[in-house]
Each structure stands twice: as structure tokens, then as C-alpha cells.
Amino acid sequence: MPNSKSDRIPLYATPLGVWAIVALWGLSHILLRALNTPVLGTDDMFENVLVQTLEPGYMLRQPPLYEWLLWSSQQVFGPTIQAALFVKYGLISLAALFLFLIARKAISDPRLAALCAFSYSLYYQFGWNLHEGVTHTVVLTAACAVSAFLFIKALETGRLSFYLLFGLVAGAGLLAKHSYPLFVLALVLAAASDRVWRPRLRLAGLLLAPLAAAIVYSPYAWWILSDGMTLLGSMSRTMGVTAETSHIVRAGEGLGKLAFGLLGFSVPLLPLLLLLFWPRFLGKKAPQTPAVNDVARFCGRTVLIMIALTAIMIVVTGATYVKERHMHPLLLLLPIFLFADLERFGFQRQWRWLAVIVVALVAVVFAARVPGLIAPDKFWCGGKCRHMKPYADLKVPLSELGAANATLIADNGYTGGNLRVLFPTARLVTKAIPARTPPREKCFFVWEEGDREPQVPAGDRFAKAAFWQADAPASVRYLTGAWPHLFREKGWRTTWWGVAELDPAAPVCR
Secondary structure, X not given: OOOOOOOOOOHXXXXXXXXXXXXXXXXXXXXXXXXXXXXXXXXXXXXXXXXXXXXXOOOOOOOOHHHHHHHHHHHHHOOOHXXXXXXXXXXXXXXXXXXXXXXXXXXXXXXXXXHHHHHHHHEHHHHOHHHOOOOHHXXXXXXXXXXXXXXXXXXXXXXXXHHHHHHHHHHHHHOOOOOHHHHXXXXXXXXXXXXXXXXXXXXXXXXXXXXXXXXXXXXXXXXXXXXXXXXXXXXHHHHOOOOOOOHHHHHXXXXXXXXXXXXXXXXXXXXXXXXXXXXXXXXXXXXXXXXXXXXXXXXXXXXXXXXXXXXXXXXXXXXXXXXXXXXXXXXXXXXXXXXXXXXXXXXHHHHHHHHHHHHHHHHHHHHHHHHHHHOOOHHHHOOOOHHHOOHHHHHHHHHHHOHHHOEEEEOOHHHHHHHHHHOOOOEEEOOOOOOOOOXXXXXXXXXXXXXXXXXXXXXXXXXXXXXXOOOOOOEEEEEEEEOOOOOOOOOOOEEEEEEEEEOOOOHHXX
């Protein structure tokens, strides 16, 4: 594949072709999900409650760029699953485009560079977990891909305009996730430690980029300062550095989780490469060129430095909140380096097999999602199957109570986020997310009871469910929803919710 080049580059190996293929892949998953169920799943439901208004900041744990993008998307699609999916797959197609542009600099054959971009679907976190979860990480992935390309362009050309663009995108990265600065530092250290790239660093550009990033980051920085809380304290709780366990034990635990996270994130891409190209890794095949080019080496060095910086941070802080789904910036450039290295050895037949595997796996993943959408039982999607919960059956009875223009207090994020899908004009409140809009003339507390019909008086169940100290409700009733299923009878599974009407003047409703 890599050696039999023709003068004409096929469409799929052009920037437009790669973007279009990934965008169509995303569109197919959007249609699959949105046409089968409107229910918001993991992460999306929480965000749906959060972005009822546009704010300079929402929480200290995560920067607000994802929320800004979601709010903007909701101005077109409403507070629906379509809005969240449009943001997700739009950012993924953008990341794929820029990863391909980097790969084109590292890999001589454009078809192999395109296969490299498509092979990111062999990362479990991209090929499967992305579809039902992931919010801020998608923004982080896109920011890392774009900023890496712009930094390479700045090094290649020496133009301050590329340093400026790099700084602006870096500002967006800072607004994506708090871990992003490590990626920028890894890029700079990778260039500074390389004899080819080090002389190309421009001091003026390295000073200009942080200024541009600061301008982009300033709205959130202002919000942090005006909020009066320390970011460090919030991040320490999130990363698990405030536990009573000794620092050494926590650091050891964090490093162990880092190692397992790196291994888990790499599956099945790395095992497949090891299996298909084993002669290269066992030294059984001679390379056709002595070494990878400068861009490929830069990508590999960035990966190693990023892993080392993360390990240092864990040792210094004793962080234990390290998961496989946090590895995106650490291993983002690894496929580019690996493909550039393997290109040196030829492997015509193996590349074709890899292309077949990528196409087959994409098709299998798409097909594997279908049963859980049309037959949401334990066999096909586990016990919870939250993405198929019958929230839609709440719309009519709650509308009759006046919920469309009321304050709706939900017992958890899943209930709250999906109530906003049903009632876009309502004021949604959860225990974790206070409302930023004025109170309404009616107020209801809605909680999920489970799959069994309640057998105790409604008032007693309300007293147990209401975690706020609210006064006795004016009325309490139960509502039920029937789960859909392709071949089971209606009512095969039901979920019950309790609804309590509260005094709108009560503090919890204000």
C-alpha cells in the first residue's frame, strides 16, 4: 500500500475526504441514536441542566468551553440529544482532520496517513465509549489536535501568525480541561529537546502565544476570581489528593492507575499493530529508510514527555483520580509515530489487512449499538439501559399539572436533564446544580422510585425521597412509564416516578 504511489491522490486520502468520511460516520451514529430514543445518557443529562443559561463559568472542576458550545448548539436544536451529538461528532471530525494533517507531515504516503486517521477508531475510548459518554474530553481532544498542528506549522515556518493561532487555540484548550497545559508543555519540551526543532523556536512567538491564550481564557479567569473560591481546592478534591492515606501510598496508587490506563486506552490498536507487524518489533525485517522524519520523531517525543509529565504530577500531588478515559492527550499522537515508523518497512499486505479490520470494526460497533436501542433488556445493554428509560411518558401528566412553566426540582441529574428535554421552558434544579433563573409560580419535586410500584403511602415516600428540608407538599402522586421493546409486550418493564407539588414560596423553590 505505501510503496505503490500514484500521482493522483484518492479522495479519501485528502483533507476534505478524511473530514467527510469521519463526519458521515458521526452522522450515522447521530441518526442511529436520535431516531431511536431522545433520552440523554451519561454526562449529557448533567450538562443539559447546567446550560439553561449562558455563563462565563459553571463549575471549578471543569472549564466552560463545552458548555458554551452546547448552549450554542441548543439555540438551533433545543435542549435535545441532537444538540449534544452535533457538538460531539462535529468536534471529533475536526480532530480527525487535524490529526490527518499532522500525519501527512509524518507519513509520506497520503493513503497511509488517511488510514492512520481512521485507525483512531481502534482506540476503545474513540471507537466505542465515545458514543454514549464523553463531553469535555471531546473538546480537549480537538484542542490538542489543532494546537499540535499549529505548533508544528509555527516551527516549520517561523511565522508569528502561526504562533498567534497556536496561542488562540491553546486558550480554547485551557477552556476545555484543566489537564490541557501539560499537553502544551509537552509540545514545547519536545521541540526544545530536539536538535532539529530547537533552533526553530522563536522567543517572540513563545511570548506571543501565552498572551493570546490569556485573552481567550480571560472570561473564565474573571469568573474564577469573582466566584471567590480557590481552583486548587476543588481540583484537589476531584483528583483525590486530600485523602487521609499517606502521600507515598497515594502516589503509588496513582502511578499504577496511570500504567493500567495507558494499557487500557491502547486496546485494541496496539495489540493489532503488534500482531500484524510483528517482524518489525522482533527485528525480523530490515527498514527501507534509516529513521522516521522530523515530524514523526516530534510526535513520538511528545507522547513520551506527556506521559513523564503526568507521572511527575502524580508523584508530586499524590493524585489517585487517574482513569483510562483521561489518557486522550497522552496517547493522541502515538498512532502517527507508529504508522510513520512502520511505513519504513513496507508491509503491503499487512496495511490492507489493517484497513479491512478498521472498516469491519466500525461496522461491528454500529451494529452492536442497535440491539440496545430496540431491545433494551439486560442481555443487550445491561441492567440500567438508561438511554432508553421512558421519560417521555411523563410529559402528558406533568403538562396537565403545569410543569411546562414551573420550577422542576429533580432528585438526580438523569431525571433533571431529561425533564428539560420534555419541558424546555421550565426551570430545572438539582441538588448539584442551583438554578440561575427567576422562580416560577408553581414548583414540583420529581424523583425516581424505581421499577416497582410503590407500596407505601405517598407522603411517607416523599419524606424519604426529599433530600431538601421542604415543607409537607400540597399533593403527591406517582407516574409510570413503559419501556419500549421490539418483541416484548408493552409493560414488560416499567419505571415509576414520584411528583410532589411544593409551595412556590418555599426556600427550595426560590
